[in-house]
Amino acid sequence: MPTQTETLEQRLKAEARRLGFAACAIAPADAAPLARERLKSWLEAGHHGEMLWMEERAEQRGSPQGLWPEVRSVLMLGMSYAPGRDPLALAEVGDRGRISVYAQGRDYHDVVKKGLKALARWLVEQQPSALKVFVDTAPVMEKPLAAAAGLGWQGKHSNLVSRAHGSWLFLGAIYSEIALEPDAPEIDHCGSCTACQAACPTDAFPAPYVVDARRCISYLTIEHKGPIPEEFRASIGNRIYGCDDCLAVCPWNKFADSAAANRAFIGRAELAAPELGDLLALDDAGFREIFSGSPIKRIGRNRMVRNAAVAAGNSGDARLIERLRLLTADEDAVVAEAAAWALERLSRS
Structure with missing residues (x-):
């Protein structure tokens, strides 16, 4: 049972853990101001290849407010898929195919979205408000927002790296019109490593x-x-x-x-x-x-x-x-x- 001293944010994170999320943190909706320009430069260089949807919805992707003007807080959630064996073990086994670790289990879209919807229902029960949930398929820049919320930092491979969970987190987001207390962003710990x-x-x-x-x-x-x-x-x-x-x-x-x-x-x-x-x-x-x-x-x-x-x-x-x-x-x-x-x-x- 929650104590009288527990904040909504503390109870929210406890509920996220109960629902199977390994990480939960909060960022204000304007917490990744450089993301829009970096996305623009990346698209102009053609680095997106045939992923035309990245270009077509760039304005919405550029910031949370670009997708939903009413958003005030972004909840970033991570589910761990840390492998129990070396992902590179089959590198020299020529007659076998190598499938990325993330795709060897159940579809993360379904699993993460189910958890997000459950957490969203809980939040609305605590404080009625409008919100939206996103897993990968919407124009949301999950990695910069996750870094801004403090889940980790974007490594030199551009993916999120967590001090607790390494490179193995599926990310999901909840946009809320509630002004929640934000967490501190994570700093880059890549150093000179290449x-x-x-x-x-x-x-x-x-x-x-x-x-x-x-x-x-x-x-x-x-x-x-x-x-x-x-x-x-x-x-x-x-x-x-x-x-x-x-x-x-x-x-x-x-x-x-x-x-x-x-x-x-x-x-x-x-x-x-x-x-x-x-x-x-x-x-x-x-x-x-x-x-x-x-x-x-x-x-x-x-x-x-x-x-x-x-x-x-x-x-x-x-x-x-x-x-x-x-x-x-x-x-x-x-x-x-x-x-x-x-x-x-x-x-x-």
């Missing part, structure tokens, strides 16, 4: 704190719909959905406790190290069956098989040749091209 920059297989960082999505393996395997540019294919290795390299090497991860991870994000066994041969044989029905309830389902069968074909070309595994031959006649031209490339590459290995 581990994340050095680890990137495709040199996706033109400068510290700036990522060029067009060179990023996560973008290429998830957001990019066409053929993966040949200059990046060898560097993709056996990554078939996302890339953890810049996150996994961050020294702050030594403080992240996998026991703090929300159990919904514990990886499914069949997604820990899927065989490339099985992925190459997927049809639409098979894809939907395997990836039901996973964020991977959003890319569809064709992009997954395209990615698996590129990984097969890098595998050196002649057992995959027959599957690739069949895919050269695939109805999807992008899949067929990737399979032909992989066949040619395997013939030289």
Whole structure:
């Protein structure tokens, strides 16, 4: 039971912990004033690639008030998905596909939004007011706002880093018209470390704190719909959905406790190290069956098989040749091209 001395903010954070959030902090709505200009510069440089929605809703994304003028406070929430094993363990296992840690469990959109809605209902019960909840799909700059609220800082890989949870937090936001007492922002603790920059297989960082999505393996395997540019294919290795390299090497991860991870994000066994041969044989029905309830389902069968074909070309595994031959006649031209490339590459290995 709350005591008479507990503030609304203290009770709010306790309720957030009860609902499965590992971190909760508050920022005023105007707490990230530089975010708008940084976003503008990033877009003008073309670093967003084919993610046109970033450009189309830039004004709304630039500040909380740009999306909702009535907002006075931003509640930033984080759910931990800290892995229990080394995300880089499969780097040399050529016949297996590597799936980013965040996508091996349940779809974070569903899990985080459920928690946010429950916390929002609680807050309205305590103090009736208007609010809005957001998880990833809305024009909200979660990372600058999370840094402004004190959940962590944006590292040189541009992602949030927490002293308590390392690089492994899913972020969600609640915009509220209540003027809540804000927390102190976090300072940058990267120092002279460049581990994340050095680890990137495709040199996706033109400068510290700036990522060029067009060179990023996560973008290429998830957001990019066409053929993966040949200059990046060898560097993709056996990554078939996302890339953890810049996150996994961050020294702050030594403080992240996998026991703090929300159990919904514990990886499914069949997604820990899927065989490339099985992925190459997927049809639409098979894809939907395997990836039901996973964020991977959003890319569809064709992009997954395209990615698996590129990984097969890098595998050196002649057992995959027959599957690739069949895919050269695939109805999807992008899949067929990737399979032909992989066949040619395997013939030289």
